[in-house]
Amino acid sequence: MPGIQVFTHINRLVQGRGAVAQLAEEVARFQARKVLVVTDPGLVATGIPARVVEALGGYSTHVYSDVEPDPSIQTVERCTAFVRQQGFDLVIGLGGGSAIDTAKCAAALASNEGAVESYLGIEKIPAAGLPKIIIPTTAGTGSEVTNVAVLSLKDQHTKKGIVSRQLFADVAILDPELTLGLPAAITAATGMDALTHAIEAYVSRFHQPLTDHFALEAIRLIGAHLRTAVHHGENLDAREAMLTASLYAGLAFGSAATGMVHGLAMPLGGQFEVPHGVANAMLLPYVMRFNLVAALERYRDIAVALGEPVAGLSVRDGAERSLSAVRQLAHDVGIPTLREMNIPPSAIDALARDGLSNSRQVLPNPRKVTYEGLVGILEEAFAAPASR
Structure with missing residues (x-):
């Protein structure tokens, strides 16, 4: 490197x-x-x-x-x-x-x-x-x-x-x-926040061996334990694994930085008071889709860390598995869609323009960020079907 x-x-x-x-x-x-x-x-x-x-x-x-x-x-x-x-x-x-x-x-x-x-x-x-x-x-x-x-x-x-x-x-x-007493909805939102940190750190332009190690381990732990922590909150093993995953994700993005999931989540939270973890979770699959072509092998690694079988698949098909795995996890823990949060599609322009101003997220993003690209991400997110 x-x-x-x-x-x-x-x-x-x-x-x-x-x-x-x-x-x-x-x-x-x-x-x-x-x-x-x-x-x-x-x-x-x-x-x-x-x-x-x-x-x-x-x-x-x-x-x-x-x-x-x-x-x-x-x-x-x-x-x-x-x-x-x-x-x-x-x-x-x-x-x-x-x-x-x-x-x-x-x-x-x-x-x-x-x-x-x-x-x-x-x-x-x-x-x-x-x-x-x-x-x-x-x-x-x-x-x-x-x-x-x-x-x-x-x-x-x-x-x-x-x-x-x-x-x-x-x-x-x-x-x-x-x-242990954390409500299920907050457990889900914060767990998906940690997953976003880890995924964005792993595909960041600023990734390095140490951040790669912590990011992949965080992704593996979240894929294995978030559902249990949400639906069986008294399970201390799952709670401990999620706290460790959050730590590892923090160590990863603390040096590798985050990308445009966070770049768009910040204006989404600021304009509509959407909780940060929920905003990240709603946007994550669509920013991943946008970035996929710039980091195919890394998204395939993410799929493996989430427990997806990729043996025998092309790099592209393996990478695609990371998107479906994240969507399924978000669904399983009850993350809503933008429409379910009553965010109006008329906000797309303002969200995209604000997101483009967040250079701290634009620069690490693996694919070049444009206004048109951000509008496309948001349009796909608004077109998502109901989560339940």
Whole structure:
């Protein structure tokens, strides 16, 4: 493979059943005194944040739960201001991608002046922020091991990302027991989000041997375990496999980047408030179809990882199996179509134009991205039959 490759990762990962019990020991490594736990109201209702506070023992701890799905820049500004005003010296992000991204940003920006919006883009945060420990309770975003946070720009009806080394967690704690109560619909959406990360990383122009390894292993685990995690949510083996798959997918796309599934999903979420994982899942087969001719052998590899028999098939026919496998998986876990989400076809032009502006996804995409190509992807997605 030509060129220089760079693989980035966090410093410390604590993983396993009951791993949250080690939280106080991890906090002690930073000599912290005052700890903020950033989460969301839905998770507070489950009692999981209370368990985390209990695991912290005698530390001065506050739970901050003013985080909405797909957090806005204003949400991050409020959380950052709270961190500064109250003098916290360590931030814990607990929950799904929304709480985690808010926590990552608040910890990083607590030591950096200026508007949050000024940090949108790549490597614009100059100074290291507060230490941060990330504890995911969903298996999908992989945000615990990436240097990315995605925020909603409500006034512009879109989403944009902050990418910075200052967003890397100092510690990630992955405890599958914390995912046991996750509802089936959220399990499905987050699992398909992880699958999207892995597939896009594997076919990315920026892929490399390490990202290939993690991406294919994530795809294999998701193909084998997502259905069970959705329909038998009490199955801890499936939950643990999905949390590991999300981790591997995060390690893959953290260095290889994502492509135009994400490039179109961000405006879809921003304009119509479609949950990120659902938006990815609805678009994934159609972006795969668009990209297929640019990466036939890689899509055949994806089919194999999803358990499809490709022996004796041509490379093209084997690659096609990856599309049918993804469509079947999405159907089996209950992912809706664009029409079922009441997205109007009249939005195609605006979605395509916004998607084309997302250079962070355009550049890694394996096939050259054009406005006409994005319109074609969206037209196919809108023509999809009902999922049920």
